[in-house]
Amino acid sequence: MVQLTINGIKVNAEEGMTILDAAKSVGISIPTLCHLKNLDPTGACRICVVEIEGFRGLTPSCAYPVTEGMVVTTDSPRVRKARKTIVELLIENHPQDCLICVRNKNCELQDLSEQYGIREHRYVGETKCHAIDISSASMERDPAKCILCGRCVRVCHEVQKIGAIDFTKRGFTSIVTTPYNKGLNVSDCILCGQCIIVCPTAALREKSSIKEVANALYDRKKYCIAQVAPAVRASLGEEYNMPLGTDVTGLLVTGLRRLGFKKVFDTNFAADLTIMEEATELINRIQNGGSLPMFTSCCPGWIKYVEMNRPEVLDHISTCKSPHEMEGAVLKSYYARKMGIDPADIYVVSIMPCTVKKYESNRAELSAEAMPDVDAVLTTRELVRFFKIAGIDFNDLPESEFDNPLGESTGAAAIFGTSGGVMEAALRTAYFKITGTELEHLEFEEIRGMAGVKEATVKIGDLDVSIAVVNGIGNVGPVLDEVQNGTSKHHFIEVMACLGGCINGGGQPIHQKPEKVVKRVKALYKIDENAKTRRSHENESVLTLYKEFFGEPNSHKAHEILHTEYFDKKKILKN
């Protein structure tokens, strides 16, 4: 333990702790910009400077460790002046378009400007001018709004280990961009959107689909259907000041109906359907000697990663479409026929916690007769904006239930939104399919939690099934190496590109607190615990769907409508 004084308060801090964390522990907040929790400090932005007795200059508190007897002042005229000047200089080289900016009122630069009472432009000079990169289907990159804090670069390199963007050039011409300043669509980017979550300004943002969805809703010919991903209901409440991890399913359904959707279905239904298909596929692969281990295919970021970097393992990936694509495909085939609607008139909108899903919905193979399975994807953030535009006061909405038959779901589907959830749900059903009996203990604690790679062995009948859960695409490298070398002992591996799973996806409400994710995860497990049915094969609507339409899991028809194929894109992109 080290004792120091901060603003006259005696503080006991652990050795190696930074001044920033020590100050926070006694309720003194210091502004930060480049700082990211759980990553090494860079000290780049200098907004966190403090005064230390005996030191000549000001010291960045995010990067400086506490020492015995240190006397720190976090708020003095000198510190204030330095911070204010830093913010002023940043603002002067930043577009002055807050009123029409997508991050208006949700921008860290704007907050700092307000905090330091900046009321005039003191430094007027040359400002940088860059084109907006709108090349990708999911994201926009606007380097003019970039303040070069480097958070996106570090998340991309150190957490996701993709490295699609980096600082290039130098001095005033510095810009965070892709190699050769090309579009994100031809870069290594998997569009996970983790950079959007950490961006303090609007330099990185999702490509909005609000306009096209609004147009479809006002088109009388269109039969608009919404579907909601499991992770959205556990995070949307944050935007309306509800406690972390509030389940807002009921409000969400009402809200979507008021937006004008004729039907509101649950992607969880398709999650149960995915499990039926995926568990069957796994059993077939184990019993008939298919490519093992089998990887899950719910995460389009992960699929994009493999197609671009490791096409050698493509045949290890389950051919199942991701749940929202399955839901779309079932809506435009089974449901359309059942209700007597022309599938061409159906407009499916997915509410997703994810930016890659936008790219996924544009994939040509995820369509039937030139009709995409899903027509548009809105992220959680876009939905909040849409509610605002439509004048829907979310907090005061009455609760209502999903439409049927594609709205029924089990607890197994709810946990799809978190890392380890797909695996857990699949095991519950695979156990039943192989042994014919039900699992007694449904919770698999070994594969829950925020660890990078979670491994376990599950005894199903006579078979020891070895499983692994990869939490975050940054942790997938060694696991993939094993599979490529043929040394992998696993049968089934789940991969989610974002840390914590979809619940921390790139389309979720912006936050800088990793502990928030854990609370969102808890909400999903609670939905599972309280569910009437907790195994996908107990979903009556799914069973009816098989009886009336598909026959059985992995049938010919199911393969046509619910499965897809992957392509080697390494050659196209890297040459």
Place this chain on the structure above:
Amino acid sequence: MHSKIFESYQSNDRSSLIPLLQDVQNIYGYLPENALRDISDFVKVPLSRVYGVATFYNQFRLTPLGKNIIRVCRGTACHVKNSANILFALETELGITAGQTTRDKNFTLEVVNCIGACSIAPVILVNDDYHGRITVKDIPKILKKYQTVNKTETAEATK
């Protein structure tokens, strides 16, 4: 062509990034995109970072050099002697901006912080020849000299 340079380096070692870039530039005179990709694969550093390093340092070029390299000194002494005008005149005459190469690949125009020949400011360096105390009027003459040299060279080559 550049695959041989990897023989003297350890793969997976990010500290050999800059020496590798230098070696590649020694072969081609600049850094071609496919060489950057090969280096990125070899040292296991993302292409974006390799590109970032290559654009950070002045010593690296990402476009091929012209036959003649014109370096305009923009040091303090030359600045006082109006080297800004010299640079502007060269840019106008060649139709390119500093850092670029003419379309016929004859001239590359570069700006240098100080050549170290302040006594004859303002000074430009064409290949290895110093041209000191020049005025804007001298520029067409100087350029013509190198253009004709090239013409005779190509004439000789065709003989």
